[in-house]
Amino acid sequence: MALRRRPLLLLLLVFPMLRYQILAVELISTNVNPVVQEFQRVELSCIIASTKTADPRIEWKKIGNKETSYVYFKNKLQGDWAHRAQLLSRTSLVIYNVTRADKAVYRCEVAAHEDTRIGAEISINLTVHVKPVAPKCRVPQSVPVGKSATLHCQEKEGFPEPTYNWYRNSEMLPLDSKSSSKFQNSSFKVDTKTGLLVFSEVQKGDSGRYSCRAMNAVGDAWCDDMEMEVYDLNIAAIVGGILVVIGVLSLTTVGICCAYRKGLFVNNKQNGNSYKTPAKPDGVNYIRTDEEGDFRHKSSFVI
Structure with a gap:
């Protein structure tokens, strides 16, 4: 008799759990780690597996390192997403022309008020591969x-x-x-x-x-x-070049020393006081003679 009661007891224990799962909103995804090449299309899969609510509330969020932003909110795509994204099969999110800036974790959230468990969420980690440019x-x-x-x-x-x-x-x-x-x-x-x-x-x-x-x-x-x-590093040529330069510098130095010794760089100046011819005043004419030297006379002088 005790053996016959066990299946019934197990059924009673399992039935509330089955009933809870049926009344709870449940989400699944076909790929929680999608990888896409830049500028291509990607689908972020979010599927309502079970719900009792006919019109659940659906939201998509982009989870960044510093901030969280809405992608889909109040039945409407937000910001830039309105031009390059759409909802597929009510809950999945499709992004067109994916860029490297789209790499992030996206969270699909569903609120079903008629279910026993009214909320559920699932996170999708999107990786965007970028082709190298010329290094x-x-x-x-x-x-x-x-x-x-x-x-x-x-x-x-x-x-x-x-x-x-x-x-x-x-x-x-x-x-x-x-x-x-x-x-x-x-x-x-x-x-x-x-x-x-x-x-x-x-x-x-x-x-x-x-x-x-x-x-x-x-x-x-x-x-x-x-x-x-x-x-090739020609050591002999380098040493030879250095010796030539040294030789040229030595000859130049010797030449300069000899020039100084011969007085080529000394200014020839007369020693003592130099005679300076006195200035000739205006209005006076001079006649040069061998005996007397300069003879001064006025312009009014008459012979």
């Missing part, structure tokens, strides 16, 4: 043999964050020169996360045109080719 690259134009060199490649628009590969003369470089027999004479490493190509000691064979590729899940982009020249 900015920096390549040294010339480097002497044996010196270190670093090539830079960076892109800040793509999401997820892109990874990087370097190419020389259109051929992709390995992550480590020592991992390939073709590049054994070189000494570089590629960091795919930071975009750095680092040479510990460049060689003549490292000369060429370098380009960088940034790529993520939705696309890739390249920077323009840039030439890097590796030149």
Whole structure:
């Protein structure tokens, strides 16, 4: 007899729970983590699985880091959403021309006043993938043999964050020169996360045109080719040039010293008082004679 009563007892215990679920508004979603490429369409799924209320109140909110804003409120799309969004099947939200600014958590809220549990909500985490733009690259134009060199490649628009590969003369470089027999004479490493190509000691064979590729899940982009020249450092020529300069400076110094000794840079001035011819007053004429020198007479003098 006790065994026969157990099924009935279990049914009585389960029935109130079933009855509560039927009277409670319930929401489900086919995808709570949608991923969409920028400028495409996305559906934020929010479906009323059960409700007793014929006309429940539906709201959509965008949950930001600093503020929460309405997307759908009082049976109307708000702000910019009115031009590029719509409600689908009464509760799901469709967004057209998605941008990177739309990346956020969206909350679907339903209030059903005739149900035992009158409110329910579900959160949708929208991820927007952005294709990389052309990265900015920096390549040294010339480097002497044996010196270190670093090539830079960076892109800040793509999401997820892109990874990087370097190419020389259109051929992709390995992550480590020592991992390939073709590049054994070189000494570089590629960091795919930071975009750095680092040479510990460049060689003549490292000369060429370098380009960088940034790529993520939705696309890739390249920077323009840039030439890097590796030149020999001629120590003998440098030393010879320095010796020539020193020799020229020495000869110039000796020449200047000799010129000073010979008095070429000394002003020739007469010693003692120099005789200065007295000024001739106006109205007086002078006649020059060998015996008397200047003979003064007035203009009125008559012979």
